Amino acid sequence: xxxxxxxxxxxxxKRIQEKIETLRIKMGECLSEEAIRAFEDCHKIxxxxxYRAFLKHIGDGCGHxxxxxxxxxxxxxxxxxxxxxFMLEKFWLWxxxxxxxxxxxxxxxxxxxxxxxxxxxxxxxxxxRLIVTGKCRGEVWNFTDVGVQPCCERQDxxxxxxxxxxxxxxxxYFKDYVYDEAEYE
Numbered sequence: 001x002x003x004x005x006x007x008x009x010x011x012x013x014k015r016i017q018e019k020i021e022t023l024r025i026k027m028g029e030c031l032s033e034e035a036i037r038a039f040e041d042c043h044k045i046x047x048x049x050x051y052r053a054f055l056k057h058i059g060d061g062c063g064h065x066x067x068x069x070x071x072x073x074x075x076x077x078x079x080x081x082x083x084x085x086f087m088l089e090k091f092w093l094w095x096x097x098x099x100x101x102x103x104x105x106x107x108x109x110x111x112x113x114x115x116x117x118x119x120x121x122x123x124x125x126x127x128x129r130l131i132v133t134g135k136c137r138g139e140v141w142n143f144t145d146v147g148v149q150p151c152c153e154r155q156d157x158x159x160x161x162x163x164x165x166x167x168x169x170x171x172x173y174f175k176d177y178v179y180d181e182a183e184y185e
Contacts, residue, residue, distance in 0.1 A: 016158065023165065026064075031055045072118055078121075079117050079118070089136060096147075116130060
């Protein structure tokens with residue numbers, strides 16, 4: 001599934017709503033434009049358009065999503081320096097980085113731990129996060145204790161959520177992820 005274009009949102013949201021109803025998933029209440037704007041003003045950001053549309057027309061979080069975990073509501077989502085840009089554009093496995101640990105930690109703080117909202121915490125140091133600033137704004141990335149990477153090549157919130165609806169516990173967010181071997185070495 002690609003990163004959707006704004007002109008596709010209405011069709012995608014309708015499809016997502018039908019799947020939610022079929023699966024009998026209990027979503028949180030939809031948020032008003034005023035509530036979304038208040039969050040944005042507080043954090044000095046503008047949420048990605050696809051996520052805003054989801055919050056307004058589908059709901060704000062849900063009680064059960066992935067292996068017993070829940071989709072965080074906007075207000076309960078752990079946030080990392082939202083107004084500062086997320087600086088990565090491709091995966092980074094710091095576990096394989098040969099530099100000094102303090103240099104890696106500083107770079108993680110400067111590049112990774114900012115400009116994102118936790119969507120779901122899977123435990124075992126793994127979460128999915130929505131990038132809200134920087135060049136990858138609007139994409140969902142996988143965060144672990146050893147590195148970060150975008151999901152399914154490039155995936156926005158609507159595509160990420162719809163993929164879960166289609167496959168739930170069997171969702172493979174990495175099946176289509178292609179590493180450039182030259183970048184990995």
